[in-house]
Amino acid sequence: MSQDLYQAPDYFLMDELLTEEHKLIRDAAREWVKREVSPIIEEACQKAEFPKQIIKGLGEIGGFGPYIPVEYGGAGLDQISYGLIMQELERGDSGIRSTSSVQSSLVMYPIWKYGSEEQKMKFLPKLATGEFIGCFGLTEPDHGSNPGGMVTNIKDMGDHYILNGAKMWISNSPFADVAVVWAKNEEGRIKGVLVERGMEGFSTPETHNKWSLRASATGELVFNNVKIPKDNILPNKDGLGAPLGCLDSARYGIAWGTIGTAMDCYDTALRYAKQRIQFGKPIASFQLQQKKLAEMITEITKAQLLTWRLGVLKNSGRATTAQISMCKRNNVDMALNIARQSRQILGAMGITGEYSIMRHMMNLESVITYEGTHDIHLLITGMDITGENAFK
Amino acid sequence: MNILVCISSVPDTTSKINFTDNNTKFDSNGIQFVINPYDEFGLTKAMMIKESTGGKVTIITVGNATVEPVMRKTLAIGADYAVRVNMSAIDSFSTATEIANYIQENNFDLIIAGRESSDYNGGVVPGMIAEILGLPFVNACIDMEIDGDDVKLIREIDGGKEMISVNLPIIIGSQKGLVEESELRIPNMRGIMQSRSKPLTVIEPISTMLHTNTISFDKPEEKGICKLVDADNVSELVNLLQNEAKVI
Numbered sequence A: 001m002s003q004d005l006y007q008a009p010d011y012f013l014m015d016e017l018l019t020e021e022h023k024l025i026r027d028a029a030r031e032w033v034k035r036e037v038s039p040i041i042e043e044a045c046q047k048a049e050f051p052k053q054i055i056k057g058l059g060e061i062g063g064f065g066p067y068i069p070v071e072y073g074g075a076g077l078d079q080i081s082y083g084l085i086m087q088e089l090e091r092g093d094s095g096i097r098s099t100s101s102v103q104s105s106l107v108m109y110p111i112w113k114y115g116s117e118e119q120k121m122k123f124l125p126k127l128a129t130g131e132f133i134g135c136f137g138l139t140e141p142d143h144g145s146n147p148g149g150m151v152t153n154i155k156d157m158g159d160h161y162i163l164n165g166a167k168m169w170i171s172n173s174p175f176a177d178v179a180v181v182w183a184k185n186e187e188g189r190i191k192g193v194l195v196e197r198g199m200e201g202f203s204t205p206e207t208h209n210k211w212s213l214r215a216s217a218t219g220e221l222v223f224n225n226v227k228i229p230k231d232n233i234l235p236n237k238d239g240l241g242a243p244l245g246c247l248d249s250a251r252y253g254i255a256w257g258t259i260g261t262a263m264d265c266y267d268t269a270l271r272y273a274k275q276r277i278q279f280g281k282p283i284a285s286f287q288l289q290q291k292k293l294a295e296m297i298t299e300i301t302k303a304q305l306l307t308w309r310l311g312v313l314k315n316s317g318r319a320t321t322a323q324i325s326m327c328k329r330n331n332v333d334m335a336l337n338i339a340r341q342s343r344q345i346l347g348a349m350g351i352t353g354e355y356s357i358m359r360h361m362m363n364l365e366s367v368i369t370y371e372g373t374h375d376i377h378l379l380i381t382g383m384d385i386t387g388e389n390a391f392k
Numbered sequence B: 001m002n003i004l005v006c007i008s009s010v011p012d013t014t015s016k017i018n019f020t021d022n023n024t025k026f027d028s029n030g031i032q033f034v035i036n037p038y039d040e041f042g043l044t045k046a047m048m049i050k051e052s053t054g055g056k057v058t059i060i061t062v063g064n065a066t067v068e069p070v071m072r073k074t075l076a077i078g079a080d081y082a083v084r085v086n087m088s089a090i091d092s093f094s095t096a097t098e099i100a101n102y103i104q105e106n107n108f109d110l111i112i113a114g115r116e117s118s119d120y121n122g123g124v125v126p127g128m129i130a131e132i133l134g135l136p137f138v139n140a141c142i143d144m145e146i147d148g149d150d151v152k153l154i155r156e157i158d159g160g161k162e163m164i165s166v167n168l169p170i171i172i173g174s175q176k177g178l179v180e181e182s183e184l185r186i187p188n189m190r191g192i193m194q195s196r197s198k199p200l201t202v203i204e205p206i207s208t209m210l211h212t213n214t215i216s217f218d219k220p221e222e223k224g225i226c227k228l229v230d231a232d233n234v235s236e237l238v239n240l241l242q243n244e245a246k247v248i
């Protein structure tokens, strides 16, 4: 990839809504991405390899559970700080942000919120530094949008449980040290189970040949009579609400993250349009290109304001599942459209790895699918405003 | 070792610079401020010395409250104390006088300032401080080794290098080479959290008298559009230079 010339657009002086510390955290993440992610990400994607060498640095800049309290190894930051870190990471690549979101919101969050004190002390500090990598197993081959139908199950054997079943499309699974797995007990109640690498009967085959999120490892979790100590069950919450609570946190991170990709695509397209000469003029001087660019910055600005407001609500514990869902849906769609429009502005150059746009565009196809598809989020808003369930 | 690093808060180098009030004042609207790049090399060197030989790193900035975010960043990078002299740094001599006064009241073994600041490019503050305090001053340092009180410095000179030996206390002007760009530090989360409780002290200036007065600023003329002339078409080139650019 050519040199990273990124300059973040801030059309409505949104920075004035942030604290000095927010900006310090954001700028540190931004600098880190420029230095550590941009130079290596294209090759990692082309080779479909997760760049493991960045894990330590990712932990240092707050990529793993920044809002987890300090006593558990987190940084005790607010939700806007978390959002800003996600924005900067996804500006680099959605795959890097995915690794970070999964670790923060889908692994550390449930252990922190639903785990015992021993579980918190055992896992959280190591997850915060990246010494441990975690993954989150909810989706199954036959249960994607409808996770409540899951068949993965645990049986009580007296002094332990036996876990059987399989999870699919699991980010970080191929090298995770611990998996937060959702499984039904004999009464059909969903429980959170901490499955550790090395447990007998537990394997994590990698999913190959993806055209999207190529710098993030995806795989399966296969459980064949895995013996689970009773201490590895998350004691403090069960039912579908438990995994859905994690999804709220992760979707919130995605809402911020995708603004990052949109800003990167817009910034690249704007710079290119000013420099690329056709018919004796920069293409930025043609109305058709200006329409694209003007609409992009408008949509980015709207998303920035919506998401900042969501952050304020989340900080005060008032953000609802439906609000987070609306924001995730809006922002991913906005980013995907901007990626497609920017790619056209770059003409043939837009399809190459010289620029980040095509990579972002392909990544966003996963982002618009995971953590609730674009359709499912519409149904969440629909149900929230009408009171009618259109899922089934 | 007790180290003082002088830090200026300057517009990010990619900023679009404008002036207001009849070209007499810098327009800071929408400008992102960063640590002066020359100072950042010095700060990084100070952190390295502290890590290898122990000691304390203090940073000092002459400026109004708007410079504090940049100062907070230096604390997040690892400086121990920050001091702000509450006065706009518009005049080099008064800035140098304030810093010299602080140095006189607090003992430092090593004082590092950027070779120049990337905003006004005066390049005289560290030299003036040295003069006021009667300290040795070596500018444009690209290497420094300290052994007890002995300091070996390498200074960039036009087309070459100068090797210098000097004793502490000294003041040096830092630039790229003293540390490499890849060694510059990005504040990590631990540093940012620690910086919350590190002291940032504000002191009042001893004198607010300015020795110079800016009348106005002029921006360089915008670069014209570049015209490419075919290598074979010398007469066209001569024609353009004569009649359009009017330079020959």
Ligand SMILES: Cc1cc2nc3c(=O)[nH]c(=O)nc-3n(C[C@H](O)[C@H](O)[C@H](O)COP(=O)(O)OP(=O)(O)OC[C@H]3O[C@@H](n4cnc5c(N)ncnc54)[C@H](O)[C@@H]3O)c2cc1C
Binding pocket: A102, A135, A136, A137, A138, A139, A143, A144, A145, A146, A168, A169, A170, A171, A172, A212, A213, A218, A366, A369, A370, A371, A372, A373, A374, A375, A376, A379, A390, A391, A392
């Ligand atoms: C790269 C990647 C990483 C992932 N990482 C993880 C992970 O770490 N952990 C994890 O648990 N999962 C993960 N997932 C899985 C992801 O969450 C699911 O793919 C997603 O929930 C959709 O499920 P599905 O693929 O089975 O699609 P389906 O549920 O089969 O949906 C197919 C289509 O039908 C539509 N549809 C479904 N139900 C309805 C309905 N009621 N009304 C209208 N339309 C409907 C959907 O919108 C979609 O368009 C990941 C997926 C990808 C691609």
